[in-house]
Amino acid sequence: MAERGGAPRRRRQEEPRGGGRGEPSQSRRGAGDAAQPEPDGAPATPDFRCHRLQDSLLSSASGYSNYRGILNWCVVMLVLSNARLFLENLIKYGILVDPIQVISLFLKDPYSWPSLCLVIVANVFALAALHTEKRLATGSLSERSGTVLHTINLLTILCFPALVVLAVNSITPVGAVFTLAVHTILFLKLFSFKDVNKWCRERRRAKGVPAHSGAASGLQRANGDVPPSGGVSYPANLTYRDMYYFLFAPTLCYELNFPRSPRIRKRFLLRRLFEMLFFLQLLVGLIQQWMVPTIQNSMKPFRDMDYSRIIERLLKLAVPNHLIWLIFFYWFFHSSLNVIAEVMQFGDREFYRDWWNSETVTYFWQNWNIPVHKWCLRHFYKPMIKRGMGKWTAQTAVFLASAFFHEYLVSVPLKMFRLWAFMGMMAQIPLAWFVSRFLRGNYGNAAVWMSLIIGQPIAVLMYVHDYYVLNYEGRQ
Amino acid sequence: MAERGGAPRRRRQEEPRGGGRGEPSQSRRGAGDAAQPEPDGAPATPDFRCHRLQDSLLSSASGYSNYRGILNWCVVMLVLSNARLFLENLIKYGILVDPIQVISLFLKDPYSWPSLCLVIVANVFALAALHTEKRLATGSLSERSGTVLHTINLLTILCFPALVVLAVNSITPVGAVFTLAVHTILFLKLFSFKDVNKWCRERRRAKGVPAHSGAASGLQRANGDVPPSGGVSYPANLTYRDMYYFLFAPTLCYELNFPRSPRIRKRFLLRRLFEMLFFLQLLVGLIQQWMVPTIQNSMKPFRDMDYSRIIERLLKLAVPNHLIWLIFFYWFFHSSLNVIAEVMQFGDREFYRDWWNSETVTYFWQNWNIPVHKWCLRHFYKPMIKRGMGKWTAQTAVFLASAFFHEYLVSVPLKMFRLWAFMGMMAQIPLAWFVSRFLRGNYGNAAVWMSLIIGQPIAVLMYVHDYYVLNYEGRQ
Numbered sequence: 001m002a003e004r005g006g007a008p009r010r011r012r013q014e015e016p017r018g019g020g021r022g023e024p025s026q027s028r029r030g031a032g033d034a035a036q037p038e039p040d041g042a043p044a045t046p047d048f049r050c051h052r053l054q055d056s057l058l059s060s061a062s063g064y065s066n067y068r069g070i071l072n073w074c075v076v077m078l079v080l081s082n083a084r085l086f087l088e089n090l091i092k093y094g095i096l097v098d099p100i101q102v103i104s105l106f107l108k109d110p111y112s113w114p115s116l117c118l119v120i121v122a123n124v125f126a127l128a129a130l131h132t133e134k135r136l137a138t139g140s141l142s143e144r145s146g147t148v149l150h151t152i153n154l155l156t157i158l159c160f161p162a163l164v165v166l167a168v169n170s171i172t173p174v175g176a177v178f179t180l181a182v183h184t185i186l187f188l189k190l191f192s193f194k195d196v197n198k199w200c201r202e203r204r205r206a207k208g209v210p211a212h213s214g215a216a217s218g219l220q221r222a223n224g225d226v227p228p229s230g231g232v233s234y235p236a237n238l239t240y241r242d243m244y245y246f247l248f249a250p251t252l253c254y255e256l257n258f259p260r261s262p263r264i265r266k267r268f269l270l271r272r273l274f275e276m277l278f279f280l281q282l283l284v285g286l287i288q289q290w291m292v293p294t295i296q297n298s299m300k301p302f303r304d305m306d307y308s309r310i311i312e313r314l315l316k317l318a319v320p321n322h323l324i325w326l327i328f329f330y331w332f333f334h335s336s337l338n339v340i341a342e343v344m345q346f347g348d349r350e351f352y353r354d355w356w357n358s359e360t361v362t363y364f365w366q367n368w369n370i371p372v373h374k375w376c377l378r379h380f381y382k383p384m385i386k387r388g389m390g391k392w393t394a395q396t397a398v399f400l401a402s403a404f405f406h407e408y409l410v411s412v413p414l415k416m417f418r419l420w421a422f423m424g425m426m427a428q429i430p431l432a433w434f435v436s437r438f439l440r441g442n443y444g445n446a447a448v449w450m451s452l453i454i455g456q457p458i459a460v461l462m463y464v465h466d467y468y469v470l471n472y473e474g475r476q
Numbered sequence: 477m478a479e480r481g482g483a484p485r486r487r488r489q490e491e492p493r494g495g496g497r498g499e500p501s502q503s504r505r506g507a508g509d510a511a512q513p514e515p516d517g518a519p520a521t522p523d524f525r526c527h528r529l530q531d532s533l534l535s536s537a538s539g540y541s542n543y544r545g546i547l548n549w550c551v552v553m554l555v556l557s558n559a560r561l562f563l564e565n566l567i568k569y570g571i572l573v574d575p576i577q578v579i580s581l582f583l584k585d586p587y588s589w590p591s592l593c594l595v596i597v598a599n600v601f602a603l604a605a606l607h608t609e610k611r612l613a614t615g616s617l618s619e620r621s622g623t624v625l626h627t628i629n630l631l632t633i634l635c636f637p638a639l640v641v642l643a644v645n646s647i648t649p650v651g652a653v654f655t656l657a658v659h660t661i662l663f664l665k666l667f668s669f670k671d672v673n674k675w676c677r678e679r680r681r682a683k684g685v686p687a688h689s690g691a692a693s694g695l696q697r698a699n700g701d702v703p704p705s706g707g708v709s710y711p712a713n714l715t716y717r718d719m720y721y722f723l724f725a726p727t728l729c730y731e732l733n734f735p736r737s738p739r740i741r742k743r744f745l746l747r748r749l750f751e752m753l754f755f756l757q758l759l760v761g762l763i764q765q766w767m768v769p770t771i772q773n774s775m776k777p778f779r780d781m782d783y784s785r786i787i788e789r790l791l792k793l794a795v796p797n798h799l800i801w802l803i804f805f806y807w808f809f810h811s812s813l814n815v816i817a818e819v820m821q822f823g824d825r826e827f828y829r830d831w832w833n834s835e836t837v838t839y840f841w842q843n844w845n846i847p848v849h850k851w852c853l854r855h856f857y858k859p860m861i862k863r864g865m866g867k868w869t870a871q872t873a874v875f876l877a878s879a880f881f882h883e884y885l886v887s888v889p890l891k892m893f894r895l896w897a898f899m900g901m902m903a904q905i906p907l908a909w910f911v912s913r914f915l916r917g918n919y920g921n922a923a924v925w926m927s928l929i930i931g932q933p934i935a936v937l938m939y940v941h942d943y944y945v946l947n948y949e950g951r952q
Contacts (some may be wrong), residue, residue, distance in 0.1 A: 048672050050854055051727060051824035053735040058810050059744075059825070069832035072922045074550035077795070080929060081557055084791035091784055196524050251527065259529040268535075308567055315560035319553070334534050348527035349535070356545035378526055446548045453556060 085319065086290075093293050097285045105174040114168045115175035118161050119182050125157045129190045130243050133197050137235040143201075150194045157187045162412045176413035184405055188375050189247060192254040195379050200234040200256070231257030249346050250337040252375040259347030269342045272335050279331035283324060290320040295464050302465045317457040325456060333369070359444035361432035361451065362395075376401070399429055410463060416470055420462040424455065561795065562766075569769050573761045581650040590644045591651035594637050595658050601633045605666045606719050609673050613711040619677075626670045633663045638888045652889035660881055664851050665723060668730040671855050676710040676732070707733030725822050726813040728851040735823030748815045755807035759800060766796040771940050778941045793933040801932060809845070835920035837908035837927065838871075852878070875905055886939060892946055896938040900931065 055062040106115065132149045135141035141149075161183045165176045232242070237256045246254055298313035333351045341349055353367035366373050376398050384394040403425030411417045435447045531538040582591065608625045611617035617625075637659045641652045708718070713732045722730055774789035809827045817825055829843035842849050852874050860870040879901030887893045911923045 048675055048731055049733075050729045050731055050850060051735050052826070053737065053823035054826050056810055056814060056825045056827055057830060058806070059814065064830070066830060066833060069830075069834070069921050069925070071547055071550070072918050073832070073925050074547070074554055076922055076925045076929060077798075078550055078553055078557075080791055080926075081554075081561075081795060084788060084794075085557075087784065087788045087791070091788060199524055253526045255524055255526055257525075259527050261529065308563065312560060312563045312567060315556055315563065318560075319557060322553075330534070334532055338532060338535065347529035349532045350528070350530050351532055354533060354540070354542060354545075356549070357542060358545070374526060442548050445545050446552050449545070449549050449552045450556075453552060 082319070089290055089293070093289070096289045096293065098288070099281075099284065101288070102284055105172055106178070107175070108172050109170040112170045114164065114171040115179045118164060118179045121160075122157070122183060122186050125153055125186060126190065126243060126247055128153050129193060130238060130240070133194065134238050136197070136201065137238055143198075150190075154187055154191060154194075157183050157190070158408070162408070165412050166415060173413040177409060180409050180412060184409065185252065186247070188252040188372075189254065192252060192375060192379055193243075193246065196254045196256070197234075197238070204234060245344065248340065249344055250340045250351065250371065251346070251348065252371045253378055261342070261345045261347045264342055264345060269339065272339045272342065275335040276331065276339055279327055279335060283327055283331060286320060286324050286327070291317070291324065294320060295461070298461060299465065299468055302461070314454070314457055314461065317461065318453050321457045321460060322453045325452070329368070337371075357445065358448050359439075359441060360436045361428055361448055362436065364448050364452075365428065365432075372402075396429060399425060414463060414467055416466060418463065418466055420459050424459045427455075558795070565766055565769070569765070572765045572769065574764070575757075575760065577764070578760055581648055582654070583651070584648050585646040588646045590640065590647040591655045594640060594655045597636075598633070598659060598662050601629055601662060602666065602719060602723055604629050605669060606714060606716070609670065610714050612673070612677065613714055619674075626666075630663055630667060633659050633666070634884070638884070641888050642891060649889040653885060656885050656888060660885065661728065662723070664728040664848075665730065668728060668851060668855055669719075669722065672730045672732070673710075673714070680710060721820065724816065725820055726816045726827065726847065727822070727824065728847045729854055737818070737821045737823045740818055740821060745815065745818045748811050748818065751811040752807065752815055755803055755811060759803055759807060762796060762800050762803070767793070767800065770796060771937070774937060775941065775944055778937070790930070790933055790937060793937065794929050797933045797936060798929045801928070805844070813847075833921065834924050835915075835917060836912045837904055837924055838912065840924050840928075841904065841908075848878075872905060875901060890939060890943055892942060894939065894942055896935050900935045903931075 057064040107113070129150065132141065132146055132153070136143070136146045161179055165171055165180065171179075233256065245258075249258060251258075294313070294317050298310070298317060301309035301313055329352070337351045338349060340346070350370050352370055355364045355368035358364040358367060380401060381394050381398055384397060385391070389397075403422045406425050407417075407419060407422040410421045411419075431451055435444055435451075439447050533540040583589070605626065608617065608622055608629070612619070612622040637655055641647055641656065647655075709732065721734075725734060727734075770789070770793050774786070774793060777785035777789055805828075813827045814825060816822070826846050828846055831840050831844035834840040834843060856877060857870050857874055860873060861867070865873075879898045882901050883893075883895060883898040886897045887895075907927055911920050911927075915923050
């Protein structure tokens with residue numbers, strides 16, 4: 001027991017020497033010694049002590065807990081193992097990247113451009129909505145029939161392109177996805193457009209301003225309704241200029257006076273533009289080089305229903321798929337949307353929030369895609385709440401709607417209705433419940449990451465597999 | 477510009493509502509809102525504002541910097557990708573683990589146990605050293621001839637087993653490594669033993685105590701030289717009991733009175749014992765299942781000098797190799813040494829320090845293997861410094877010695893002298909210089925990890941390749 005008493009004494013003796021004894025790497029050594037003095041064999045100490053009564057760092061008895069080195073270890077391991085994967089891929093398949101092939105994804109027959117035509121036609125719906133609103137503003141159209149017209153218009157926006165895609169053969173899946181995406185965005189924008197204008201009319205009516213006088217925007221400017229910043233107010237906003245600014249603006253929620261950035265920052269714009277082009281190339285490259293071969297290799301196991309191999313393929317696919325998703329996120333939500341916003345001097349650049357820290361699935365869905373989230377909240381969730389629906393019901397409805405659009409964007413272009421995307425989205429509800437119920441903090445965060453990394457490739461494989469079976473197996 | 481002024485005002489308006497609006501995932505949402513209020517479309521706000529002038533989180537303009545989610549991402553990615561690797565391995569090779577094969581690594585011919593014999597013979601050297609010391613203590617042997625005898629004894633410890641290994645054919649590489657390791661440890665221990673006793677005699681002479689009286693340990697106990705804790709003092713320590721306690725103690729530095737732990741902690745001992753057995757199995761399993769096939773696959777690329785494949789193999793080998801090294805570290809330095817120490821009630825459990833945080837290569841070498849580092853410092857580095865050598869010279873000498881022993885433990889058992897291990901150790905000096913010169917903090921730490929993860933498999937592949945070429949290519 002005397003040893004225990006002895007240990008601290010010896011430590012105190014050594015400390016001064018510890019710092020002084022210049023060890024090879026002075027900088028770190030000095031620090032190291034202050035903490036734990038070097039065993040010292042100098043004949044000065046009583047019978048040449050060089051051991052002390054102490055515990056190993058990793059045994060719980062020593063209250064040690066500094067493992068910041070581990071993060072660096074993780075990063076190094078990740079970089080190295082993925083470097084290997086990529087090298088292996090190059091060796092196995094050679095270079096598969098070719099930009100020409102990309103064009104063929106959009107064009108099957110170089111003399112018919114169905115996707116482009118559809119996008120051009122889309123303008124009709126926008127103008128229809130604008131004119132309906134104009135008629136409504138002047139009061140030459142009743143609210144009732146206005147709502148009917150808008151509803152018809154909006155439904156057509158969704159159905160028409162879908163039918164065309166299903167009918168026309170010269171349209172490629174990729175081209176179809178692009179077209180349908182454009183129409184979906186248009187749908188959401190016009191839905192918001194009609195809502196906001198309706199709210200304006202309601203307020204005007206509440207203020208008791210007669211409908212017909214509304215046309216004279218000069219009068220409007222005069223009255224106190226105009227915000228201090230001096231933007232347009234209700235009927236004055238129903239112009240082509242205003243409409244098209246909204247259609248191209250990187251948002252889905254209409255508002256009469258968007259916040260505008262004071263000037264176009266040249267350097268910022270150029271940097272984003274460069275990113276936009278670079279990451280687009282990278283995405284195409286990664287998909288051609290990494291995704292496609294991996295998916296093709298995973299067809300056989302699927303046919304044979306060889307489960308261990310299916311899982312192996314799934315995990316193998318998860319890495320490139322996740323990487324591509326991350327790059328896509330940055331490319332679209334940061335680079336591209338910022339470029340558009342900068343060019344249009346659109347002020348609100350909040351296209352995403354810190355979803356990477358999300359500890360619940362709900363938090364992720366509320367923060368990774370702000371334009372859509374904003375729209376759902378403003379034009380779907382809150383109206384339902386106002387109508388006295390329960391929160392969970394409303395949230396489920398939102399997920400249902402989003403599930404519908406996911407399915408719409410995948411099934412129609414592939415011309416097969418499998419509901420994988422739909423189920424994938426709906427699966428989020430029980431998942432969200434489970435995570436928020438049982439997992440906290442970092443575990444919750446890890447669970448969210450896990451669901452992202454594993455969830456997507458499952459859906460992807462499902463569709464690709466079915467697509468192959470339909471279009472290639474059939475022919476053999 | 478009015479917008480800029482407007483933004484903060486609007487924010488202030490929204491904040492209170494933000495918190496109150498019960499969103500689906502209440503817990504996180506509340507926090508989220510306080511930080512960035514939800515865009516609000518309630519007709520209360522002047523013409524239905526739902527956008528604010530603001531930057532994207534990832535653009536430098538927004539001073540955002542909370543990426544703690546990334547660590548979780550790293551961990552998840554690592555777990556998943558290695559799970560895949562392991563599954564792939566199982567599918568490819570099936571289960572290769574078999575414990576019987578392990579025995580064959582130690583025994584070639586079941587009727588001759590050369591390794592064991594050598595280990596038994598090792599006692600002779602220990603006793604020789606003890607008796608020399610006894611003679612020196614009583615003064616019946618001159619310091620001069622004592623030094624000569626010790627030197628001969630120590631040299632024999634290194635040369636004899638090496639010669640036997642090279643001569644006897646029935647000895648397996650693994651057995652040989654084991655034997656040579658035992659002898660190396662003995663060498664270091666006896667070196668320390670002779671040094672400490674020499675220091676004791678020097679001090680006694682300085683105090684002017686006549687040599688022959690030293691024999692009577694009773695007298696010694698009486699004099700003030702004895703530490704308060706009442707341990708033995710100089711010549712009384714030269715007993716078989718004392719000697720063998722030192723030989724089995726988990727340290728290389730001799731000392732007359734080792735710090736002793738008060739009692740054997742049963743639970744601690746059992747936990748460490750379990751770890752010891754479990755990790756040993758795991759190590760064997762991983763080597764058989766993961767290392768061996770990977771190495772065998774990497775022989776062909778080496779023969780063909782196909783560089784891209786060599787690198788691919790190297791990186792593929794790096795992961796299991798590193799994992800095994802980490803497990804080995806824990807198994808040996810934490811579990812095993814703690815078991816021995818607990819059984820012998822050896823007090824000083826500092827077998828390693830926080831090398832995982834090391835930001836310079838030197839710091840790593842000074843902290844991952846404390847018994848050896850202690851020995852080098854006490855019996856090699858400091859004496860050289862005392863003799864007035866420069867710090868860098870001394871450090872280089874230490875690396876040289878360590879390089880020699882690394883080579884000794886590898887080349888002799890494999891019966892081929894390639895100097896890979898030697899060069900590997902010597903390469904640490906420029907590396908250490910480079911890292912400490914150019915890399916700081918986390919970069920230094922990452923560099924150390926990198927050198928560990930990449931450096932080892934290179935050396936391993938070099939030896940294995942040469943061994944294969946020698947023993948298998950030759951026969952074909």
